[in-house]
Amino acid sequence: MDFPHYFPIWNKLNSNQQNRLLGSLIPKKVKKGTIIHNGSADCTGLLLVKSGQLRAYILSDEGREITIYRLFDRDMxxxxxxxxxxxxxxxxxxxxxxxxxxxxxxxxxxxxITAESAPAANYTSELMATRFSDVMWLMEQIMWKSLDKRVAAFLLEEASIEGTDELKITHEIIANHLGSHREVITRMLRYFQNEGIVRLSRGTVIILEKAKLEQIQDA
Structure with a gap:
């Protein structure tokens, strides 16, 4: 069982708490595109990522998505x-x-376990604070940063995550991450293309000038 290596406070739990955790775990393999949790009525349980990538997002009243954070290996x-x-x-x-x-x-x-264990309660509080910080950072981006900066920052983040400047991503997906409309993202990407910063093809954005994206992001 790999779980103890992925759970950061494992060694701070007593053997009874460790056994209860191990006895209740539900291992799951999910395919790309699977909805794992859907709204407050769905109490799925806590998710600990062994490998892969998850996205947490909220929906506007009009049905627009916006990413609030992403989860990678060892994230909960x-x-x-x-x-x-x-x-x-x-x-x-x-x-x-x-x-x-x-x-x-x-x-x-x-x-x-959190009711019995101070380390578990503290870890949970820190995790909650981190996630709310993510949400507050997102609100700040939406309220104070222009869309060109947000698109530039997203492309740079995506290139870092994927380890390549050739991003297999649609304009619709970028719009969903940023809470925008596809048409607006398309106009912005075409502007970047006209400036020689990216090259667009079907389902792909190729970053040509990473330094220029960094300049836009930091301007």
Missing amino acids: CLFSASCMIRSIQFEVTIEAEKDTDLWIIPADIYQG
Whole structure:
């Protein structure tokens, strides 16, 4: 069982708590595009990513998506256990961006352990603070940063995640991440192309001038 190597406070739990966790784990393999958690009525449990990539997003009243954070290897998601966090007032959807191996920790088991264990409670509070910081950072981006800066920052982040400047991504997907319209993203990408910063082809954005994207992002 690899789980102890992925759970950061494993060694701070007693043997009874460790056994309860191991006995309740639900290993899961999900394909790219799978919706793992859908809104506050769906108390999936906590998600710990072994390998792969997940996206947490919210939907506007008009049905537009906006990414609030992403989860990579060893990341844990609390918002998928919405029944643990009654004060959350927004609906979070979690989708697999890549084929992903993960563990689901049932909310009642985890909640019982955090009630007994100060290290577990502290870790949970830190995780919650980090996620809310992600949300606050996103709000700041939307309110104060122009779209060209946000698109530039997204392309740079995506290139870093994928390890390549040839991004297999559609304008629709970029719009969903940034809470924008596809047509608006297309206009912005065409502007970048006219400036020689990127090259566009069907389902692909190739970054030609990373330094110029960094300049736009930091301007």
